[in-house]
Each structure stands twice: as structure tokens, then as C-alpha cells.
Amino acid sequence: MNFNIILEFSINTLALGSLYALISLGLVFVFGIMQLVNFAYGEYIMFSGYLLYFLGVFTNLPWFLVFAISILGGAIIGFLSELVAFRPFRGRSLEALFVSSFAVSLILQNTAVLSVSPRSKAVDLPAIFNEAVQFGEITIPIRNLLTIAVTIILLVGLLVLMKKTPLGIAMRAASENFPAARLMGVPANLVISIAFIISGFLAGVVAIFWSARSGAVEPMMGQGPLLVGFIAVVIGGMYSLTGSVLGGFAYAVLANLLSMFLPNELLSFRDAFMFVIVITFLVIRPQGLIKGTYTEERVG
Amino acid sequence: MNEVLSVSDLIVKYGNVEAIHGISLTIDQSELITICGANGAGKSTLLKTIAGLIRPAAGTIQFLDQDIAGKKPEDVHKLGVALVPEAREIFPSLTVAENLRVGVFGQYHAKQYAEDLEDMFTLFPILKTRYQQAGGLLSGGEQQMLAIARGLVSRPQLLMLDEPTLGLSPTYVDQIFDLITHLKQRKITILLVEQNANRAIEISDRAYLIKNGSVEFNGNADEMQSKIDLESIYLGG
Numbered sequence A: 001m002n003f004n005i006i007l008e009f010s011i012n013t014l015a016l017g018s019l020y021a022l023i024s025l026g027l028v029f030v031f032g033i034m035q036l037v038n039f040a041y042g043e044y045i046m047f048s049g050y051l052l053y054f055l056g057v058f059t060n061l062p063w064f065l066v067f068a069i070s071i072l073g074g075a076i077i078g079f080l081s082e083l084v085a086f087r088p089f090r091g092r093s094l095e096a097l098f099v100s101s102f103a104v105s106l107i108l109q110n111t112a113v114l115s116v117s118p119r120s121k122a123v124d125l126p127a128i129f130n131e132a133v134q135f136g137e138i139t140i141p142i143r144n145l146l147t148i149a150v151t152i153i154l155l156v157g158l159l160v161l162m163k164k165t166p167l168g169i170a171m172r173a174a175s176e177n178f179p180a181a182r183l184m185g186v187p188a189n190l191v192i193s194i195a196f197i198i199s200g201f202l203a204g205v206v207a208i209f210w211s212a213r214s215g216a217v218e219p220m221m222g223q224g225p226l227l228v229g230f231i232a233v234v235i236g237g238m239y240s241l242t243g244s245v246l247g248g249f250a251y252a253v254l255a256n257l258l259s260m261f262l263p264n265e266l267l268s269f270r271d272a273f274m275f276v277i278v279i280t281f282l283v284i285r286p287q288g289l290i291k292g293t294y295t296e297e298r299v300g
Numbered sequence B: 001m002n003e004v005l006s007v008s009d010l011i012v013k014y015g016n017v018e019a020i021h022g023i024s025l026t027i028d029q030s031e032l033i034t035i036c037g038a039n040g041a042g043k044s045t046l047l048k049t050i051a052g053l054i055r056p057a058a059g060t061i062q063f064l065d066q067d068i069a070g071k072k073p074e075d076v077h078k079l080g081v082a083l084v085p086e087a088r089e090i091f092p093s094l095t096v097a098e099n100l101r102v103g104v105f106g107q108y109h110a111k112q113y114a115e116d117l118e119d120m121f122t123l124f125p126i127l128k129t130r131y132q133q134a135g136g137l138l139s140g141g142e143q144q145m146l147a148i149a150r151g152l153v154s155r156p157q158l159l160m161l162d163e164p165t166l167g168l169s170p171t172y173v174d175q176i177f178d179l180i181t182h183l184k185q186r187k188i189t190i191l192l193v194e195q196n197a198n199r200a201i202e203i204s205d206r207a208y209l210i211k212n213g214s215v216e217f218n219g220n221a222d223e224m225q226s227k228i229d230l231e232s233i234y235l236g237g
């Protein structure tokens, strides 16, 4: 195989992996703190996607503002959904939270269907998202380079937040042992709100790149990334932020390798092959790539 | 004497099962109180309830000038109650430094914290050596010291220690008892749950014996020792 193909494959896989890493990080931030698989996460992405659509089509705002508002919108919907739909049930049962997250997911989907349209709407992204650059013989979409750059910036930012700030340290403490963190004076409401805000923020960023890939938004658009995030998190390890990032990259590598090497007549079974590999991996290593250090005991 | 804590007629339930049936106890400023009792007597439940992890079904918990019964654990901590939990419950992937920093979340004052860290390093030199290591890499005894230091850095008005010597080697047990004696000399108010009842009562001002969720006896060290055969508590007497 020639060098150019490998390079092109690597950059594109890195871009896909970056996107998947952001998706699974958003999911695991909430899971880590609350042990809740938040089914509404996909709809945070969808909500931000629709903000992109509305702001892009109906306003003349500069692009950086459109993006900023959409991302902020994701953070706000994350924050509000926790306040309205999760906080009242907290401390009752995980099942109640689970059902509530389904409800939020359905309500947001139906809101989009009823207030906009069940059909998909073309988003009007800046031209740069559809351009490509030529390096010698290889062609790389600029979108992919942007995805990689933004992911690197966000990962560094989150790393600094989680490792260097008191709030981040408290959040890591809370995701290891929530009751013990509260005993040390870490407010439950604060860390949970922050987790949802970060989750929604990441959803907002994902929305930009996800809708750039398809060029459109639609009410069900959150389901794809939710599944991606779920699988990536399971591969990487449910209890580790680093694990979720690695899981995202591992998933992208696997998906792209299969697309490249599966014979044409089997290509439509790519996802089936994926699942077989993922399930086999989990049989061998059920804790995922990185185990994490979550304390099972929940006090009080 | 100033009363720091006064628990009255406390009832605590797990679901429908009552674990504590109307316990009352008081602690004065600078007192060291030991609570002893057999496994399952309700000692940890009592401490967790005071710390706010469990909401009591009835009764009051007067701490300094307010009733803290049913308050959230983070709020109770802010008022000055620190619980060093039974299983130590340090944060294993956080470094020693980070574990300690969590102990002052929301009440961090740079200068005071720097002093307190120095103080902790004097009390527990191992924490200085291991400062940048993950808490989970420490031995059981070292983790217990970290857990106690994490409680102390918040400068609590009431320090509650739940079986701090549980599972430790004799050397560490001695160290912990020396430490508690030292903290008592510093006039820190301490509520201690201990399985080494004889030893704990020896260094305590007063003690309570809890049996099946009720206070069986209470009194000063001499009274306790003459009233009960402490060994028998643990042998199911």
C-alpha cells in the first residue's frame, strides 16, 4: 500500500476518532457522576443542530457567533434538562432517572417534529466546511482538519480543568465516590450541574461537525451519535474520561479499517462486523480499555 | 461547658427497618467521646446521620446553634462537621495532594491551607513523601492517615472517626491511638467509634455503649469499665 493512502487514511480516521471522542466524552461526563446513561444526550446534539440551522438560515450573524450560540444552547439545554427532569428524581432510583432521560429525549424529538418539520433541513455552513486541501497527491477535507484541531483544544482545556482547578478535582472526586465527596463539602448540585453543562457544551460542538458531515439536521439526528458514544464508552471503559476518548478513537479506527478492507459485497454488513468485534472484545475485557476507579458502594 | 453536639431521640430507618431507636447523646467542647457496640449496633448509621448522609425519621441533631437533622452532607461539612468514614473512602485515583485539596473545597484560604498542610506533614510525614502519588497506591494505614488529614484540613469543630483502626496492623493501630490522644490535647472535639473499646475508653472523657440501635450505658471511662465487661460486647454478650 502506498504511503499517501496510509497518510490520508490516518488523517481521516483521526478526524472521525476526534469526533467520536468528543461524543463519548459528553456521555461519560454525566455517567461518571451519576451512573446515568443519558438518552437525551443525542437530543442535546439535535437541539444545537437546529440552532445552527435557524441562526444560519434566518439571521445574518457572523459564523463565529452562530457557532458560539449553538454551543452555548447545547450547554443550556443540558443544564436545564438536569434541573427539570433529573434533579427531582435524584436519590430515588436510577430507574427513575433512566425513564426520565427517555422522556426528555422523546419530548425534544417531538418538539422538533411538531415545531419545525419531521423532514430534514439543510444547514447552511460556511464554505470552508466543504472545501478540501491538497497536500501533494492527497486530498484532505478542511472539515477534518478543523475537527482534529478543535478536539485537541477541547481535550487540553478539559484536561486542565479536571487536573488543575479545584472544581475539576472535586468533580473527579465526585465521580469516584459521590457520597464521600459530599462529606468533604463538595456540593452535589454544583458538580452535577457542571457535568451536564460540559456534556451539553460538547454536544454543541459535536452538532457542528456532525451536521457538517451530512449537511442537514433532522429530529432523529441525535440517535446516530448516541449509539456511537455508547459503543465508544463501552469499549473505552465507562468509568474513565481518558477511556472514553480512547474508545472514540478505537471505534473510528475499527470502522474505517473495516470500510477499507471489507470486500464490496460485505460492506453493507460493516456494522454487523463491528458489533461482533466489539462484543468479542468485551467478553475478553469487560471493563473496557481503561478500568477507572469507581466505588460501587453508594452510601445513603 | 459549651455543648457542641446534642442528639435527641434520634430515629433512623433503612426503608421500613428501624436501625436506630431513639438515641440521645451530647458532646461538649474539646471532649473525646467513644461510641462502642457490637457489629450492626448502629454506630456507623449514627455517624452518617449526623454527617447528613442519611435523613433521620425523627429526632433533632443540635450542632452549635442550629438543628442540622436532615441537612445535606455538604452543608453539614461547611458548618464544621468532618466525618472520616468507616472504609476510609479516600479517592484512589486522585493524588494525595488532590485528596487533601478536596477536603477544603468551598472553604479554601491559601495562607491557612498552606499552614494546615505543613501541620499535616508534621503529623503524618508519609503524606509529604507521597504527596504526588495516587491515594490508591498507599497502604491501608497510610490511607487512613490521609483520610484523617483530609478531615482535619477543614478545621472541623467536630471530628468524627468511624473505626479508624479497622484492619490495620498493630503498629498503625498504636500510631492512630497516639494521634487521637494528640488531637485531644489540641482540644479538638472528637466523636470516636472504635472496636478496640478498652483502649478507646481509656483515652476518652466519656463513652456510650450502643446495643441494637439504643444507648445501653453511658458514663465516664471508670464508670464504663466497671459497668460492663467490654470484651463481651464483641463476643456477642
Ligand SMILES: Nc1ncnc2c1ncn2[C@@H]1O[C@H](COP(=O)(O)OP(=O)(O)OP(=O)(O)O)[C@@H](O)[C@H]1O
Pocket: A300, B014, B019, B037, B038, B039, B040, B041, B042, B043, B044, B045, B046, B086
Ligand atoms: N444501607 C443500609 N441499608 C439497610 N440496612 C442497613 C444499611 N446500612 C446498615 N444497615 C443495617 O443497620 C444496622 C446498623 O448498621 P451500622 O452499619 O450502623 O452498624 P455498626 O454499628 O456501624 O456496625 P459495624 O461495627 O459492623 O460497623 C445493621 O443491622 C445493618 O444491617
Ligand SMILES: [Mg+2]
Pocket: B043, B044, B045, B086, B162
Ligand atoms: Mg460501622
